[in-house]
Amino acid sequence: MDLRELTVNALAQNKRAALLLIGGAGVAVLGFGLGYKYLRKPEKVVRVGVVSQLLIHPLKSGRAVSVALAECQEMGLKFGELQDRHWLVVTEDGHMVTGRQEPRLVLVSLTCEGGHVCLNGPNMEELRFSVKQPDNPVIDCRVFGADIQGRDCGDEASCWLTHYLGAEKTFRLVHFEPQMKARRPVESEPLFPQYDVAYPDVGPVMLLSESSVKDLSSKLENDVTVERFRPNIVISDCEAFEEDSWEEIQIGSVRLQRVMSCGRCVFTTVDPETGVITRKEPLETLKSYRLCKPSEKHIYKSSPLFGQLHTVKKTGILQVGDVVYKISR
Secondary structure (H helix, E strand, O other): OOHHHHHHHHHHHOHHHHHHHHHHHHHHHHHHHHHHHHHOOOOEEEEEEEEEEEEEOOEOOOOOEEEOEEEEEOOEEEEOOEEOOOEEEEEOOOEEEOOOOOHHHHHOEEEEEOOEEEEEOOOOOOEEEEOOOOOOOEEEEEEOOEEEEEEEOOHHHHHHHHHHHOOOOOEEEEEOOOOOOOEOOHHHOOOOOOOOEOOOOOOOEEEEEHHHHHHHHOOOOOOOOHHHHOOOEEEEOOOOOHHHHOOEEEEOOEEEEEEEEEEOOHHHHEOOOOOOEOOOOOHHHHHHHOOOOHHHHHHHOOOOEEEEEEEEEEOEEEEOOOEEEEEEO
16 A cells, blocks of 8 residues: 555545655655665765875884885884884883984984894994794783783894993883784773874874964074974865864875864974973974864874874875865765
């Protein structure tokens, strides 16, 4: 029996029932139509900038490696055997060591050539060792209070770092390998989407615009460069802090989803060219005009915001010169 027959029968029995039936059917049809329209709503794509630099930091707190092209994987940027923040300096008991504690780490360069890791630093001879060292022990490490593993890179790497940093305590170098269990950043739970990282602070991809850095430099006695803030993707051809509003972006075949702003700490006061920490600028200036909204203090506390952290919705290849598109619906 179709809708028309049902209506006629109901009308014969009860006019009120008929009206309810017709009204309900109309609402159902309207609801379906609106739902279908919503599901079919096209994406709005707007050009917002251009990729000017791609930076991989293989060693956490170490010197950046600038590349023209990189794979954007779920756990960050990769170029050959170099993966972003997949090597980490730890103490003998496995606690991470960064530029906050050892500022001169920013001058250490970790690169890979022909299956070998190359460590370089000021007044140090280059150290080379195999990327894959399956006979070395796996160490339990602590990164921001979370447990994560790392393959020990051997005694030579340990001696090299210990000598370079000139400390009485012993340091070791560990490598995060593909089969190891990644960690969920403590700061992102439970307010933000679940995602995995190796040794980054919070997000797998950090994005920053040249204009934002230029805006900050205009307020400082001495200019600063993007390298001080350790982004992975640097954007040109946009306004200062415009990246704050990009919830979802497309770069080539890569789709990125914003998670949160990057709250800044004392590490920004380490000069990437000298390895000297001042504990003042540019952090104090950032605090004067880049604090979060009062409603977000439970997330960022007193940390100024500079740059945006993203997860990878769709993997692919990134290249310098790629156009950046903002996606909205």
